Amino acid sequence: MSDTTLIIGVTGGIASGKSTVARAFAAHDIPWVDADDVAREVVEPGEPALAGIAARFGTKVLQADGRLDRRALREIVFADEAERRWLESVTHPRIRERLLERLAEFRESPAPYALLVSPLLFESGQHTLVDRVLVVDVPEALQIERTAARDGVDDAQARAIVAAQMPRDTRLARADDVLDNATDEAGLAARVAELDRHYRRLSGLPPAR
Numbered sequence: 135m136s137d138t139t140l141i142i143g144v145t146g147g148i149a150s151g152k153s154t155v156a157r158a159f160a161a162h163d164i165p166w167v168d169a170d171d172v173a174r175e176v177v178e179p180g181e182p183a184l185a186g187i188a189a190r191f192g193t194k195v196l197q198a199d200g201r202l203d204r205r206a207l208r209e210i211v212f213a214d215e216a217e218r219r220w221l222e223s224v225t226h227p228r229i230r231e232r233l234l235e236r237l238a239e240f241r242e243s244p245a246p247y248a249l250l251v252s253p254l255l256f257e258s259g260q261h262t263l264v265d266r267v268l269v270v271d272v273p274e275a276l277q278i279e280r281t282a283a284r285d286g287v288d289d290a291q292a293r294a295i296v297a298a299q300m301p302r303d304t305r306l307a308r309a310d311d312v313l314d315n316a317t318d319e320a321g322l323a324a325r326v327a328e329l330d331r332h333y334r335r336l337s338g339l340p341p342a343r
């Protein structure tokens with residue numbers, strides 16, 4: 135058991151490549167938790183957040199089987215900031231609670247370091263849960279292109295989501311480390327290998343906290 139498992143926050147805007155980066159770290163046996171996955175857990179059927187969402191927006195945000203219709207809710211909240219803030223006020227405290235549990239498990243694990251992967255690390259205050267921040271960075275045009283290709287959303291919706299997130303420069307200014315992901319996947323893997331060596335070295339040092 136190690137009491138020096140560092141927690142690295144991995145952030146970046148939509149489709150910057152955070153999940154791809156996390157999978158590359160997993161190849162170095164590094165565990166991670168993804169805030170987007172936890173955000174899905176807290177709106178599963180039976181969860182109080184889903185009941186609250188249904189009460190506010192009605193059955194148009196539910197599928198026939200009672201699960202959340204994510205596309206319908208996405209179209210509402212990225213067109214209306216007040217509704218997005220409301221949704222975050224319901225989901226973020228529950229997401230944070232579950233992240234805390236997962237991070238406590240990581241801290242007790244023998245892993246030299248672990249990742250908290252989150253698109254809204256700074257915006258939601260989750261940066262207070264981590265020891266260092268790695269920003270995955272791509273130019274906005276590439277972000278929009280990769281979002282459209284992956285999610286099939288149109289350009290306007292991809293831009294609305296980017297606009298709801300921290301500006302690129304502000305995020306970069308708060309980074310401890312940056313991974314430039316405007317490269318191909320081989321470039322990404324090489325940079326992850328370099329960062330892995332860096333974080334393993336840091337984890338052997340007395341904790342700064």
Ligand SMILES: CC(C)(COP(=O)(O)OP(=O)(O)OC[C@H]1O[C@@H](n2cnc3c(N)ncnc32)[C@H](O)[C@@H]1O)[C@@H](O)C(=O)NCCC(=O)NCCS
Nearest residue numbers: 147148169170173204205207208211221225253254298299
């Ligand atoms: C609006 C929802 C239903 C859309 O679901 P959908 O399956 O289409 O997208 P998914 O959840 O995979 O998110 C895709 C990306 O959108 C961006 N995004 C999601 N929520 C937000 C938000 N509140 N503000 C800014 N960007 C966001 C992130 O970059 C995320 O990686 C969903 O994103 C949601 O419940 N968001 C609120 C919870 C939240 O803030 N999640 C972010 C992680 S803390």
Ligand SMILES: Nc1ncnc2c1ncn2[C@@H]1O[C@H](COP(=O)(O)OP(=O)(O)OP(=O)(O)O)[C@@H](O)[C@H]1O
Nearest residue numbers: 148149150151152153154253280284317318319322
């Ligand atoms: N270096 C790369 N070269 C080419 N394509 C890439 C690269 N990195 C990521 N991608 C692609 O870009 C898309 C977005 O990547 P990924 O899903 O990892 O982003 P993300 O930051 O986790 O997104 P989100 O914030 O929406 O969860 C994916 O389709 C992925 O395959």
